[in-house]
Amino acid sequence: MKDYFCERPLYPPVDFHRRFCMRIEIFYRILNDVVAHEPYFTQKIDACGRQGLSPEQKLTAVFRMLAHGCSSDSIDECCRLGESTTLECLRKFCSVIEVVYSQWYLRSPNLADLCRLLHKASCNGFPSMLGNLDCMHWEWKNYLGRPVYWLQA
Template structure:
């Protein structure tokens, strides 16, 4: 929280964007949408009266894994989450994102979209590829299946 999410954070906004591959405002928008959608992300008080993990901790660990490709147990040092909780956060976040934004952003491409994607892929040397990028027929000197 002190690093990025308080009124006078320790690090500037461009560091947040470099760390999470998004602006802080977008992170906060997603955070609010996810907290309002799924009570899993809301901060709760446990049986012995202690506060649970904050929504910021939960989303930060999930976004670190998504944006940087880091493992679940590597989020323990920064977010103070164990591996199993980090994985659970990521799964819950993905389900919430799909439920919230799926209808808008996860729609099937129409004919115009398909033509545009095929042209773009063709320019990059991926002729006729839509969907799975299964390129097992390519010979690659460092590929263990080559």
């Protein structure tokens, strides 16, 4: 919590963006939407009167797994969530995201979307391409650090 989610966090917003691949404002927007839709993500008091896991802890674990491909048991070191809790958070998070955002973000593209995507791809040297794979996390076996030039037929 002191690293990112207090009035004067230990790390600046640029570090948050680097570690979670999003701005903190987007994180809070998603957090608020998820908490409003799914009671699992609200902080509760357990039978002994102790505070349970915070929504920030649960979403931090989920975003670390999604942004960097961390395993669920490695999350324990930074978020203090066990493997089974982390996996449950991820499963519930994905279900909530599908319900809350599917109408806009998971819809099929309309004609205006297709034209915009085709134009953007064409400007980048990939005419007629509607999508691509994000290859940032792939290790390229034969890459020698030289620029790659695309030839257009």
